[in-house]
Amino acid sequence: MFFNVGNTCFAGLHGFDIVLIRAKLNSIKDTPQFIVFTADDAVQSYTLDAVNQFLAQRKNPNGCTPRMTYYTSTDYTNYTMVTDWYVAGNEIADHTMTHVGTPPKEEVNGNLIALNALAGIPLSSIKGFRAPFLNYSVDTLKLLAETGFLYDSSASASIPVTDSSSDAYWPYTLDYGMANDCLMVDGMCKGEPKLPGFWEIPMYAFFDSRGVAGPHLMDPWLDAANGASSVNNSATLEYMKNTFTDHYNANRQPIGLYTHPIHLSKNYPGVNADEQMINMINNFLDWAQQQNNVWIVSSEQLLAWVRNPKPISQLDQVPELKCSTPDVPADQKICNGVPQNEEGLLSHCFFDQFPFYTCYGCPESIPNPSSPNPAQKNSDGSTRHRLPENCSTPFWDPVAGSCTCASSSCAFTDTSRPIGPNGANLTGGGTGDSFNGNSSGPSYTPFNGSGAGSIIFGERWAVSVSVVGAVVAAVMALL
Ligand SMILES: [Zn+2]
Incomplete structure (x- = not known):
């Protein structure tokens, strides 16, 4: 035994x-x-x-x-x-x-x-x-x-x-x-x-x-x-x-x-x-x-x-040794990491240093350690939605901003992690650091000048990254 x-x-x-x-x-x-x-x-x-x-x-x-x-x-x-x-x-x-x-x-x-x-x-x-x-x-x-x-x-x-x-x-x-x-x-x-x-x-x-x-x-x-x-x-x-x-x-x-x-x-x-x-x-x-x-x-x-x-x-x-493929219909148009589903739906992000594609909307600048989640900026003016905590990658539609999972077999809950400024807990979701066109939060230019940002308090990602988040987190800690 x-x-x-x-x-x-x-x-x-x-x-x-x-x-x-x-x-x-x-x-x-x-x-x-x-x-x-x-x-x-x-x-x-x-x-x-x-x-x-x-x-x-x-x-x-x-x-x-x-x-x-x-x-x-x-x-x-x-x-x-x-x-x-x-x-x-x-x-x-x-x-x-x-x-x-x-x-x-x-x-x-x-x-x-x-x-x-x-x-x-x-x-x-x-x-x-x-x-x-x-x-x-x-x-x-x-x-x-x-x-x-x-x-x-x-x-x-x-x-x-x-x-x-x-x-x-x-x-x-x-x-x-x-x-x-x-x-x-x-x-x-x-x-x-x-x-x-x-x-x-x-x-x-x-x-x-x-x-x-x-x-x-x-x-x-x-x-x-x-x-x-x-x-x-x-x-x-x-x-x-x-x-x-x-x-x-x-x-x-x-x-x-x-x-x-x-x-x-x-x-x-x-x-x-x-x-x-x-x-x-x-x-x-x-x-x-x-x-x-x-x-x-x-x-x-x-x-x-x-x-x-x-x-x-x-x-x-x-279970980890098993293989399974997500149960997403082959003809469904959804930008989800399955090549046949996402064909034609990728955003092409033009950067001189290294252009790339993504399902989740282009950042306005290349992510870097001081700004790992820059504001979103797409050439057609659209905004895509990032993977939230309550949907898994193959079932998340970042264009519609909706989860296509309709059964318990694909139910998923992500965790948050203390990876923000001063150990702040971050969770997925949102649309990028500050871009949604109607930002009402404070503006602040990081000292490295790599990109200005403004804060939307309602979005967890907004408090997630960059010096901006650090300032907000510090202020909130005092309150
Ligand atoms: Zn290496």
Whole structure:
């Protein structure tokens, strides 16, 4: 009989966490081998094409197409591609707005605000964070925990599972501190930082023939293997298989393909992706999937299983591993992240730096950390409605401003998060920071001069962002 394993049991017992999972599962043979697939940085059609060349043709053991996690930076992102990718079942996570390491909170929170406003991603769906350059601090982790993130995935597991001192831990909570990157980040480990209920999903390195001296973490295929001076796809494939086998035969610790997909794009000008390299990665996945009980998953799917581990025979009971498509009629005209539904309904936002499309109306300026949700301004004078807290993305009609969900099966409630000025709680909805043509609130020009704004008190988003919101929140706190 299985006994209950609470989340905190994993914390502080990093070396024994798998023992607890196995106690619940009885045997390692009951444990699936997860391959976490992630991508980082801006989302564009060519980066999604690059990811799709590895995933679209595959099925997990339950017949579903694998999902992955896209750690998204908003700069250079085409917002409608984020919407489409999310509605297709993938996870959207935070990678800061402008791609900075050890980010200030405006970079982390602004990413949430912009992805919610312009890509229609519910705030509750953005659960994870990865630091650009994997460069983070204890304060970064504290910020993430404070602002309602479920997990970070910036730490490295850099000692092979074949080594008795391996740090390839299953994901764990920080109830008793971090257990990875202990020598890399100040103030880590030995019980710090204590962030109860907040998870770390380590990034698991591959190791070439040099073992611990030859780790390969992100885009391992771009590295030369075994100390050689140039890339050799065969050598890369060999050590990727070997490390996978080590995990499979040890405690089934997850392994990960952590990609910067632009390097593997076949249709981005200036990038000359190596066809042999692409084939090698697919060969690796083909080989891995031929083995029993191998699943390709997103970070949130992995974490869902770890939080409630089920033996292989009961994986059909894990809702996060299932696949489903939103029940929206194919001929319905609704800008909702489903390409066939939203055709012809996208707003094209012209900016010199990077033009993009969105269902949710163009901002008057490119979102940035000091103004992540600028006023809305469309060339035809129309106003679109942002995803509110009581409707899910595929059912929200941003043109009509109405929720088309008419049954309990599509009912949805988003959460608010303390990501506004001075920790103010924000919720989705509204039409943008200040634009609706009849603003009656006070006007204020931020000191960076990046855009004037005025406030409408009735809109939660209005108090959400920028220096304007900070002033209002401070005044309201005095009242
Ligand atoms: Zn990055």
